Amino acid sequence: MTDSARTSAQSATKPPSLRERMRATVRKEVVEVALRLFVEQGFDRTTVDQIAGEVGLSRASLFRYFGTKEDMVLQxxxxxxxxxxxxxxxxxxxxxxxxxxxxxxxxxxxxxxxxxxxxxxxxxxxxxxxxxxxxxxxxxxxxxxxxxxxxxxxxxxxxxxxxxxxxxxxxxxxxxxxxxxxxxxxxxxxxxxxxxxxxxxxxxxxx
Missing domain, CATH: 1.10.357.10 (Tetracycline Repressor, domain 2)
Structure with missing residues (x-):
């Protein structure tokens, strides 16, 4: 195996970084909270601020994970x-x-x-x-x-x-x-x- 091929293979199997794992964990929590609120209150009546508050994020931080409420449902x-x-x-x-x-x-x-x-x-x-x-x-x-x-x-x-x-x-x-x-x-x-x-x-x- 050439050096370039070996590097490509290693990159393909490289585990996600700590930052990537943390981001995935936060996204999962946001989705779980959002779906619960959407079911309980209705999609249109649930605000982004409510979701952010329950997850412990600011509104601006939440939008770094999801661009819209729809994205939380359809991700x-x-x-x-x-x-x-x-x-x-x-x-x-x-x-x-x-x-x-x-x-x-x-x-x-x-x-x-x-x-x-x-x-x-x-x-x-x-x-x-x-x-x-x-x-x-x-x-x-x-x-x-x-x-x-x-x-x-x-x-x-x-x-x-x-x-x-x-x-x-x-x-x-x-x-x-x-x-x-x-x-x-x-x-x-x-x-x-x-x-x-x-x-x-x-x-x-x-x-």
């Missing part, structure tokens, strides 16, 4: 999108893209069903708060962008050709089914498992 969705994309890419090539997408969404359905009351409160807040709905839609567009290259590969088309609309159509339809299932899950108060509702939604488009 985990980028990672969720990456996990779904990785799960999708790991599915066998023998599966049809639609089935592989359904199985990739298990990442989300299983996580929600491990703490259903918390997940229901979170999804209800997303659905009832216009500013969060708008930002959530933006996040899902980024999920589409993560999924489309693998969909294109499975379809045997180029993801760079704008006339190849299949990957965009499949990813958009799959995420629309996920939204429909989540809405149904919240509406029924979790009486029907999210995974079952997602099966129904995605199955409707294959009948």
């Amino acid at each position: 985990g969705l980028d990672e969720t999108g990456r996990q779904i994309a990785e799960a999708f890419a790991a599915r066998p090539d023998t599966e049809r893209p639609w089935e592989a997408l359904r199985r990739a969404f298990d990442v989300l359905t299983q996580a929600n069903e491990q703490a259903p009351e918390q997940a229901l409160s979170y999804l209800r807040m997303l659905q009832e708060t216009p500013s969060l709905r708008a930002r959530h839609f933006e996040k899902q567009l980024s999920w589409q962008a993560m999924l489309e290259p693998e969909i294109a590969r499975r379809l045997g088309v180029s993801a760079d050709q704008p006339e190849e609309v299949g990957p965009n159509a499949l990813s958009g339809a799959a995420l629309a089914c996920l939204d429909a299932a989540a809405t149904g899950w919240v509406t029924c108060g979790g009486a029907v498992p999210l995974a079952v509702l997602l099966d129904r939604a995605m199955g409707t488009l294959t009948e």
Whole structure:
């Protein structure tokens, strides 16, 4: 191994610094406090000053960790999108893209069903708060962008050709089914498992 390669490998495995760990700890605490207050009081009625006060930060310090209240709610969705994309890419090539997408969404359905009351409160807040709905839609567009290259590969088309609309159509339809299932899950108060509702939604488009 060359010196440059060895340095790169060491950098890749270098543990986070104390400062990075402290920052991650503070961010986690802010999110936990913010979500609790949002659920208890409502998103719009909860102020940044309230959150900062409970965490023990000044308003200015809080904004060094999160630019907006919406960021406190949605900060985990980028990672969720990456996990779904990785799960999708790991599915066998023998599966049809639609089935592989359904199985990739298990990442989300299983996580929600491990703490259903918390997940229901979170999804209800997303659905009832216009500013969060708008930002959530933006996040899902980024999920589409993560999924489309693998969909294109499975379809045997180029993801760079704008006339190849299949990957965009499949990813958009799959995420629309996920939204429909989540809405149904919240509406029924979790009486029907999210995974079952997602099966129904995605199955409707294959009948």
